[in-house]
Amino acid sequence: MFIAYAVTASLLALLLLASASGKLRRDEKMVASFTEIGVPLSWLPLLAACEIAGALGLVAGIWVGPLGVAAAVGVVLYFVGAVGAHLRKGDLKGTPPAAVVLVVSAAVLALGVAAL
Template identity: 60%
Template sequence: MSIAYIVVASLIALVLLASGRAKLVKDERITEGMHRIGVPDSWFPRLSALEIAAALGLVAGIFYRPLGVAAAVGMVAYFIGAVVTHLRAKDTAGVPLPSTLLVAGAAALVLGVATV
């Protein structure tokens, strides 16, 4: 189980870092989609910081599992919010990506709890 957590946490961390970076540099593909669902530019740095913090927390959880569990809980909450935001904006085309990351975060949470 510990190896599974390491693999899952590492892969998710890479995705979160890429997503956080895209928000920081205001990648056109990201900003267009987020503006479509009503996310203002002023939220981008905060959302980016949350994703980067979750990535760092998941990686730190490899060495201190309670921190990884806390990061996974935060990640799950973040992506529940993302899915709800897409659904409220009736952007069903945008739901699969945050849903996938929500499931991945839940997997990291379950693996983290199982190996504490």
């Protein structure tokens, strides 16, 4: 299970860093999506910081298992919020990508717990 956790956590960390980069650069598509669902643009740096922290925690979890599990819990909660925000506004374009990352995050959490 450890190898599965290490691989999936690393890939999820890369995805989180890419997403954080888009938020910090204020990518047009991201800004449009956040505006559409009513998230203030002033939250983008905080949301990016949460993703960066999650990515660092997942990678650190390769060496310190409980830290990886804690980071995975945080990432799952982050994406529960993301899916909820999209569903609240009826955003059918933005919900599936957030839901897919939520499922991947939950899988990484399960693998992290199994690897302890």
